[in-house]
Amino acid sequence: MQMIRFGFIALVMLALAAVPAVATAIDEPFYISLFTRMLVLAIAASSLNLVLGYGGMVSFGHAAYLGLGSYVVGVGFYHAANDGMDWALNGWLHLALTIIIPGLAALLIGAISLRTRGVYFIMITLAFSQMLYYFFIGLERYGGDDGLSLWYLSDFGSVMDLNDDSQLYYLAYGLLVLVLFILYRLVNSRFGMVVRGAKSNERRLMAVGFPTYRYRLVAFGISGAICGVAGFLMANQSEFVSTSEMHWVHSGDLIVMVVLGGMGTLFGPVLGAVGFLMLEQYLPELMEGICHIIGGNSCGIAGEYWKMVFGPLLILIVLFARGGIDGLLQGKVGRNV
Amino acid sequence: MSEALTIEGLVKQFGGLTATDHLSLSVTEGEVHAVIGPNGAGKTTLIGQLTGEITPNAGTIRFAGRDVTGLPVHQRSMLGLARSFQITNVLADFTARANVALAVQAHQGHSFRFWRKAATDPRLIGPAEEFLATVGLADRADIAASSLSHGEQRQLEIAMALATQPAMLLLDEPMAGMGPEDSARMVEILKRLKGELTILLVEHDMDAVFALADRITVLVYGRAIATGSPEQIRNDPDVRAAYLGEETGDA
Structure with a gap:
């Protein structure tokens, strides 16, 4: 079964690498942006997986770090466009700040949230992310409720041009691979053992001498920083920055991707993000098509109800596929109930 | 005394x-x-x-x-000051070796070491296997703690306590x-x-x-x-x- 799993994951990664070439060849540039979004959300879901899957910390506020990352690009653009501060478009600066600012925000939010457990932790991370959401709605200068359209993207000079969809795609692909490699080292290091051990049995870990709070907090900060990088990519991909990215619903989507793909596995969140966006994209079309085949009337509406199928599908996966898609690939069909 | x-x-x-x-x-x-x-x-x-x-x-x-x-x-x-618990309290999804290795790790300075693989670190694995041998679990090192018998889990408890020296x-x-x-x-x-x-x-x-x-x-x-x-x-x-x-x- 491990062979099937590795084969499948290698296939997915290779297929993802070929997307721009294929999309260009069949003259469907739309696919590049769809798959860029997949890579971006795969990075965000992987960052959440560090705390949720490996650390057992159910953060219901990761959209905040995604949003903070994208606002770094948005705010930089605003000052470059309106105040003539050209340096504020510097892509390296953006990349650095999308690591630092969401990372620090996660450390601050984590410092308070990690003193709670269970449902309280979920609610407090949710509350903090909603605070940031409303804070940015109140920031009229940077578009408030309407968001900001980016006429210029992060500027990497002659190194690369993010206006070229293929180049942006490969940047996202490269960053995803880098993030996965860093996470792989992290979760298998001494630090990772403490974080995973604290998920399994925190009381025992304290008894053998670990101040677990510190390790969980640093993991939370690293997770926020990685999620910020996803925000940086997301802003450049959509050429738009808005508060809606920070809304709690998107925190929920990220959790769904992690659970769908397989919590606490390296590639699970990647599979989850790809699967989630595939369903979001093609389930409506599929339902409309089935409606036509069975001869229904006004089939245009059928597609709008795709979530009625998506929801139960998720429930089935959670109930019957222990370990999500990654678990299925390992042949774990054991029930969770 | x-x-x-x-x-x-x-x-x-x-x-x-x-x-x-x-x-x-x-x-x-x-x-x-x-x-x-x-x-x-x-x-x-x-x-x-x-x-x-x-x-x-x-x-x-x-x-x-x-x-x-x-x-x-x-x-x-x-x-x-080390303890064992009344109700068996080990890391259920970790192997016996990894349980003890974590306890060894706790007393080798801070664990903000992010890069090197812990599972093959001889400074952790060597002592861990010694402590497993002390409590008679040397041949059970690769078994998940949750799969050990009740008595073996209690022995593992002792090994973890000992591993904190x-x-x-x-x-x-x-x-x-x-x-x-x-x-x-x-x-x-x-x-x-x-x-x-x-x-x-x-x-x-x-x-x-x-x-x-x-x-x-x-x-x-x-x-x-x-x-x-x-x-x-x-x-x-x-x-x-x-x-x-x-x-x-x-x-």
Whole structure:
């Protein structure tokens, strides 16, 4: 079964690498942006997986770090466009700040949230992310409720041009691979053992001498920083920055991707993000098509109800596929109930 | 001989219930000191206060010459005070080796080491396998803790406590739920540790207590009603009335 799993994951990664070439060849540039979004959300879901899957910390506020990352690009653009501060478009600066600012925000939010457990932790991370959401709605200068359209993207000079969809795609692909490699080292290091051990049995870990709070907090900060990088990519991909990215619903989507793909596995969140966006994209079309085949009337509406199928599908996966898609690939069909 | 652990005037109340009632007790370096008493005597509450999970209302706990009453759990562990749990409390989804390796890791400085693989680090694996061998689990190192038998999990508990290289072990009913065979094996393991470590042993199994203890303290309703050698305790009329009488039926 491990062979099937590795084969499948290698296939997915290779297929993802070929997307721009294929999309260009069949003259469907739309696919590049769809798959860029997949890579971006795969990075965000992987960052959440560090705390949720490996650390057992159910953060219901990761959209905040995604949003903070994208606002770094948005705010930089605003000052470059309106105040003539050209340096504020510097892509390296953006990349650095999308690591630092969401990372620090996660450390601050984590410092308070990690003193709670269970449902309280979920609610407090949710509350903090909603605070940031409303804070940015109140920031009229940077578009408030309407968001900001980016006429210029992060500027990497002659190194690369993010206006070229293929180049942006490969940047996202490269960053995803880098993030996965860093996470792989992290979760298998001494630090990772403490974080995973604290998920399994925190009381025992304290008894053998670990101040677990510190390790969980640093993991939370690293997770926020990685999620910020996803925000940086997301802003450049959509050429738009808005508060809606920070809304709690998107925190929920990220959790769904992690659970769908397989919590606490390296590639699970990647599979989850790809699967989630595939369903979001093609389930409506599929339902409309089935409606036509069975001869229904006004089939245009059928597609709008795709979530009625998506929801139960998720429930089935959670109930019957222990370990999500990654678990299925390992042949774990054991029930969770 | 100096005192490894000294408890003075320890009080713990839960609402109207006094679980620890002005308890004073000292454990001499190198001895096996057993604490026995009927159910509800406050034995586990006492262990909780010694490890730092429960904060006492009054009194002091001194360990290795310093007042540890206000120290958090992990710092007491760092000072060399290790415990095993009454209810088996291992990392269920980790292998036996990884369980012990984590305990070894806890005492090799901070763990903000983000890059090198822990599972193949000889500085962790070497000692971990030694401690597994000490408790007789050498050939079970690759098994997930949740797949070990109850008795083996208790042995793993001891290995994890030993891996923190403690000066003193607090053992909370190490024989709990064990059959006679497993119990006998545990007594053998603890006998081997005797002399190397100071041990505070809370245990219901009287055969084990009398086989291991140098001194015994009898706890009833949170108070120490007697402390002495096994022989003295066996013949103490108060103890026979309060406790042993129920067991032997000849009070």
